[in-house]
Amino acid sequence: MRISPELDGRAGTNRAMGNRPQIAATTDIDAITAWLARFLDSPNTFTNYRKEAERLLLWSTGTQHKPVSSLTHEDLLAYQHFLSDPQPAAQWVMRSGRKVGRTHADWRPFAGPLAPTSRRQAIIVLNGMFSWLVTAGYLAGNPLSLSRQRARKAKPRVTRYLDDEAWSEVKLAIDALPRDSEREREHYFRLRWLFSLLYLCGLRISEVTQNSMGGFFCRRDKDGEERWWLEVTGKGEKTRIIPATNELMVELARYRREKGLAPFPSPDETTPLLLPIGKQTRALTRAAVHSIGKQVFKSTADRIRARGVDFESKAQRVELASAHWLRHTAGSHMANNQVDLRHVRDNLGHDSISTTNTYLHSSDDARHRETEEHHKVQW
Numbered sequence: 479m480r481i482s483p484e485l486d487g488r489a490g491t492n493r494a495m496g497n498r499p500q501i502a503a504t505t506d507i508d509a510i511t512a513w514l515a516r517f518l519d520s521p522n523t524f525t526n527y528r529k530e531a532e533r534l535l536l537w538s539t540g541t542q543h544k545p546v547s548s549l550t551h552e553d554l555l556a557y558q559h560f561l562s563d564p565q566p567a568a569q570w571v572m573r574s575g576r577k578v579g580r581t582h583a584d585w586r587p588f589a590g591p592l593a594p595t596s597r598r599q600a601i602i603v604l605n606g607m608f609s610w611l612v613t614a615g616y617l618a619g620n621p622l623s624l625s626r627q628r629a630r631k632a633k634p635r636v637t638r639y640l641d642d643e644a645w646s647e648v649k650l651a652i653d654a655l656p657r658d659s660e661r662e663r664e665h666y667f668r669l670r671w672l673f674s675l676l677y678l679c680g681l682r683i684s685e686v687t688q689n690s691m692g693g694f695f696c697r698r699d700k701d702g703e704e705r706w707w708l709e710v711t712g713k714g715e716k717t718r719i720i721p722a723t724n725e726l727m728v729e730l731a732r733y734r735r736e737k738g739l740a741p742f743p744s745p746d747e748t749t750p751l752l753l754p755i756g757k758q759t760r761a762l763t764r765a766a767v768h769s770i771g772k773q774v775f776k777s778t779a780d781r782i783r784a785r786g787v788d789f790e791s792k793a794q795r796v797e798l799a800s801a802h803w804l805r806h807t808a809g810s811h812m813a814n815n816q817v818d819l820r821h822v823r824d825n826l827g828h829d830s831i832s833t834t835n836t837y838l839h840s841s842d843d844a845r846h847r848e849t850e851e852h853h854k855v856q857w
Contacts, residue, residue, distance in 0.1 A: 481507065485539045490547025492617050499615035506535065506546040509616045513607050520715060522684050522764075530603040533587045547617060551624045554604075561592045561600060601625070639806035644796050648673070651778040664736050664755055669774060671733035672752055672767070676801060678726045680808035680826045683767050683801050685712045686751050691743035693751075694722060694730070718827045771801030 487493070487506030503509035510531045517524040537560060538546045542553055549557075564570035564587070572578070572586040579585060592600065601622065608620040640648065652670060657663040675681060693709040706722035722730075731741035737753060750761035762770075779797035782789050805826065812822045823830075 481505075481535075481539055481545075485543065485545050487545035487547040490545045490617075492547050492549065492619060492621065494612075494615050494618045497615045501614045501616060503616060509611055509614070510535065510546070510607070512614070513610050521688075522713075527603055527607070529587075530600050531607060533600070534604055536587060549621050551621045554601075554621050554625065558597060558601060561597045563591045564588045638799075638803050639810045640796070640799060640803060642811070644792070644799075645677075645807060645811075647782060647792075647796065648774065648778050651781055652774060654781075661755060667733050667736045668752070668755065669770070671729050672770065672801075673774070673804065674726055674729040675751065676771075676804035677808050678723055679708060679710075679720045680805045680812075681710065681720075682712060682805060683764050685710045686767055687761050687764050689751050690747060691730075691734075691749045691751060692745055692747040694743050695745060712827050716827060718824065720825050768801055771799075771804075775799040 487509070488504055490506065501509065501512045503512050514524060514528055514531065517527055534557065535546055537557060538544050538549055538553070541560070542549070542556075544553065570586055571588045571590055573584065577589075605620070605622040605625075608617065608622050611617040612620050652666070652673060655662070655666045655669070657666045672686070675686060689710045694706060695709065696704050696706050698704055706727050707719045708722045708726075709717060709719045711717045727742070730743075734741055734743070739749065743749065749759060752762050752767065753759060754762060754766075775796055775798075779793040782796060783793035809822055809826055812825070813819060822828075
């Protein structure tokens with residue numbers, strides 16, 4: 479990114495003066511780069527934070543004609559309004575249905591207007607950035623500190639999950655896939671493996687793409703029975719072990735045989751948890767796994783929709799689903815089937831049992847039944 483000297487922040491009106499800065503940065507880009515460098519070991523966080531900083535930098539210098547280090551509280555209010563509808567669209571928004579790399583001439587910072595939750599997340603990220611730059615002695619003050627910070631209200635229950643009926647429909651759609659050719663068989667067993675992995679282990683997409691089959695290990699329990707586990711490193715670089723059930727290990731062995739591998743991995747194996755179709759052994763991207771999941775949910779929705787108009791709402795619900803929904807589905811199904819919430823928490827890698835509690839839908843169902851049976855208007 480090339481920025482003219484008058485906009486690079488060397489003379490920003492919010493630059494800290496007369497202090498001992500803790501970073502060597504003299505321009506806004508250097509200062510933002512120093513902030514971002516703290517997240518290099520968390521690729522997902524780094525990518526998201528860079529996106530928000532880059533959007534602000536482009537808007538500040540291109541629209542407000544100010545360096546970031548000159549932005550005021552009023553400027554940031556205007557920026558929040560801009561996020562809800564980036565205009566002119568030709569300058570800021572990617573063409574519909576077209577996704578290109580950041581170095582491509584058609585690249586734009588936005589895919590469209592940001593939803594309220596995305597706008598809030600953007601401001602949280604930028605507030606953290608400004609606060610850090612103040613602490614580092616680069617900025618005199620945080621222009622977002624005057625903003626009204628609304629506490630996010632936690633939803634009483636997770637809603638982005640599949641109930642038992644919808645989950646059965648997804649499995650039927652996968653099972654109905656053709657497997658006549660070698661490629662069709664590989665595609666079929668890869669889907670079975672991926673959906674088993676997401677559902678039985680409750681993994682995030684990033685955990686699927688960033689971990690290897692060498693994470694599987696077997697150990698004897700106190701009764702002498704051998705049990706398989708999967709060790710993964712996930713969000714916040716936290717490592718956890720997840721029970722690898724007999725069902726999961728059967729699917730793993732089937733998938734590996736289709737790929738010409740031994741049924742079970744060796745401890746030092748670097749084979750990614752999910753592989754491309756064909757001979758390549760590289761890990762898939764998060765976008766690729768997301769796309770695979772969306773294709774399955776779309777085909778499931780089409781099967782449901784074909785039954786008639788009475789099934790349209792069910793079809794629409796499944797069509798909204800994504801691969802991440804299977805993590806919520808796993809948590810919901812475990813909690814509602816009386817798996818100890820502490821075990822659900824540890825399987826999913828939650829920091830707090832209060833997060834895990836949001837998956838407990840059975841108490842809501844009981845409340846609904848009680849209200850239905852005992853609370854009537856009786857006209």
